[in-house]
Amino acid sequence: MDAVYELLQKRPASDLTMEAVATRAKVGKPTLYKWWPSKAALIMAMFYERLAGKLEAPKAATAEGVIRAKMRHLIKEFNGLFGKVMADLIAEGQSDPSILKELYEGHIKLRRESTVADIERGKASGEFAADIDPELLIDSMFGPIYYRMLLRLGPLTEQFGSDLISQTLRGVRPGSTKSHRGKAARA
Numbered sequence: 001m002d003a004v005y006e007l008l009q010k011r012p013a014s015d016l017t018m019e020a021v022a023t024r025a026k027v028g029k030p031t032l033y034k035w036w037p038s039k040a041a042l043i044m045a046m047f048y049e050r051l052a053g054k055l056e057a058p059k060a061a062t063a064e065g066v067i068r069a070k071m072r073h074l075i076k077e078f079n080g081l082f083g084k085v086m087a088d089l090i091a092e093g094q095s096d097p098s099i100l101k102e103l104y105e106g107h108i109k110l111r112r113e114s115t116v117a118d119i120e121r122g123k124a125s126g127e128f129a130a131d132i133d134p135e136l137l138i139d140s141m142f143g144p145i146y147y148r149m150l151l152r153l154g155p156l157t158e159q160f161g162s163d164l165i166s167q168t169l170r171g172v173r174p175g176s177t178k179s180h181r182g183k184a185a186r187a
Contacts, residue, residue, distance in 0.1 A: 004046040009081060013043055013088035040092060040099045044106070047089065051082045052107050063122025064169060067141065070115060071161040074142070078149045078156055087150055112138055128172045140168045 003024035007016055018039055022029045036042040058069030077083060086103075093100035112135075119134040128137075144164055148156045 001046045001049055004042055005050050008043070008046070008085055008088070013039075013085070013092050016043065018042070040089075040096055040102075043085070043089065043092075044099070044102055047085055048106065051077075051085055063118045063125070063127050064165070066118045067115065068162065068165055070111075070118075071141070071145070071165055072158055074145060075156055075158055075161045078145065083149055083156075090146075090150060115142075126174055128169075129174050132172045137168070137172060141165055 122128040
């Protein structure tokens with residue numbers, strides 16, 4: 001794990017080889033393959049052990065407050081080695097869909113489920129409109145963060161995340177969806 005962690009700080013996952021890891025770790029390649037069937041499996045193992053961290057619920061009085069805390073945390077992580085490795089894994093997953101499946105199942109899915117629960121809590125308390133689709137709301141808020149992280153179209157800042165949430169949540173306040181639907185129906 002140390003060898004993978006150190007090597008990924010200097011090069012993209014696409015340039016990482018099992019041979020380089022074995023050399024750095026001072027073990028034979030057969031030892032690596034005994035525990036990890038592929039380079040992707042080894043990178044994923046390091047990702048979970050060193051970078052992904054455990055899922056912790058932020059403390060906030062409102063669903064919006066929890067979502068804002070999650071956004072700040074994700075942006076902070078995306079601006080470090082976690083973001084580099086996440087981008088590398090997504091890139092590697094374009095030619096190996098099993099990487100994307102593992103990344104989703106082992107990391108993203110749990111966080112999405114937690115955020116769905118936050119949104120449902122916000123709907124139940126009247127903070128968000130009752131007919132809001134939590135999955136679509138998550139994509140609307142967090143999708144642009146991945147987009148900026150992957151394409152590097154602009155800085156990924158805490159202010160960007162805050163503005164993104166403010167803009168997105170304007171449309172999910174109680175009463176706002178009815179007025180939008182009415183305008184769309186008349187158009």
